Amino acid sequence: MVGLLLVAARTEVRAATRTATNLSRLLEGGFLGLLLFGGSRLAGIGKNAGRAIREFKEETSALRSSASPSEPPATPGQPASPVTPESGTDKS
Numbered sequence: 001m002v003g004l005l006l007v008a009a010r011t012e013v014r015a016a017t018r019t020a021t022n023l024s025r026l027l028e029g030g031f032l033g034l035l036l037f038g039g040s041r042l043a044g045i046g047k048n049a050g051r052a053i054r055e056f057k058e059e060t061s062a063l064r065s066s067a068s069p070s071e072p073p074a075t076p077g078q079p080a081s082p083v084t085p086e087s088g089t090d091k092s
Contacts, residue, residue, distance in 0.1 A: 033042055 037045065
């Protein structure tokens with residue numbers, strides 16, 4: 001029973017350490033981006049990324065609404081011109 005509690009405590013410590021490591025790496029990346037690009041350019045990059053995501057969501061929702069479930073599924077149609085097998089001999 002005591003061993004099980006120790007294993008659970010170690011798992012909690014590892015999860016907390018992993019979260020702190022991920023957070024510190026995220027902060028390091030943000031600081032490095034701020035140093036490389038500067039505040040105004042970094043804000044512009046974020047603004048453009050947000051605009052692109054918003055446009056993507058709008059287009060996908062438009063595609064979903066245009067393909068409503070009330071329409072029957074598209075069936076492949078007949079070819080534009082009938083295909084006939086050639087006889088292999090020329091009668092000219």
